[in-house]
Amino acid sequence: MVGLVVVSHSEKAAEGICEIAGQMGGGDARIEPAGGGPDGDIGTSVDRIEEAIADADDGDGDGVVVLVDLGSAVMNAEVAMEMSDSNVRIADAPILEGALNAAVEASGSKATLDSVVESAEEARDYRKLN
């Protein structure tokens, strides 16, 4: 199964998004939070992201999709990816909607790394009004 990692500047936000996506997106999705800086302060941390990628990867070779919030989250996720042995991709999507979409797709039996990234990125076009 494709694993998911949610990288946010806030530890609480990352956990909360995982909670929402996990519950609304289907209970089976493997979704791990990686929020906060090295000391748990506001920021992002390569080590935390790397750990979450390892936790989200169940070793079946399906890979891991990373959702990020802003700025340094992308850079730190890229470094963690380079250090990781897992097959990892970053989805260019709004973090909450993207995580939710990705969780729905990842719970399906035919999900692939590509299809999960694609589902997450569909969330870019969502509008909240109209």
Place this chain on the structure above:
Amino acid sequence: MADAETQREAILAAVENVADRIAEEKSHLTDLDSAIGDADHGANMNRGFQAVVEAVESDDVDEMSPDDLVKLVGKTIISNVGGAAGPLYGGSTMLASKELEGGITAETSVAFAEAYLQKVQDRGKAEIGAKTMVDALVPAVHTYKKSIEQDDLPPLTALSKAVDACERGVRYTVPLRARKGRASYLDWRSVGHQDPGATSTLFILEELLETAEEHLDGEVVRDARSPDVPDESPEEAADEPLDEEGE
């Protein structure tokens, strides 16, 4: 140049000097960052370099080659500096450390500087004029390379000129409108403020020069900091990638 033992000592001295300087400038960097960033650059960098000092004290550095030691420095920065500074300073140091495999010479130090700059640009995707550390790094690295390869100057003189170029680069960031990082959200309000990343880059280079002066006896050239404008303009320089091979 010097043997591995001497190089190791020089690297350890550089680590200590840079860490001390960053600690001294912590609130200065945070002040610069509070104007246009998220006010954590001083604290972030200080946490990173204090961790580096601890890492080189606790790890068995006596057996390490110079490139492995520099790699440890980069890795420790990545793990301990939050935000974009971790990947930019630490990730680039880690990657560029490969260039020092044969030890530190004039040639390998140029290769290191070029690889470092290339990685910063690849990672941060910032061009000259975006009001980032790139504005200080590009003139510094180009000046260093030109001084060594074209003007055949001793490394210490070249480094001195690089620091001078870096300083001008830092001043160049003041009138710019930020196009990258947190400062870019401020748009025109970022004008008139000096970039914190360019500034900490200068502090690091100044300390490297200081350390090199202490460790390279007899090669000190005191008048090296006279202005010597590089042949190419920063804009032209930015168009030509320094290292075609990259990574």
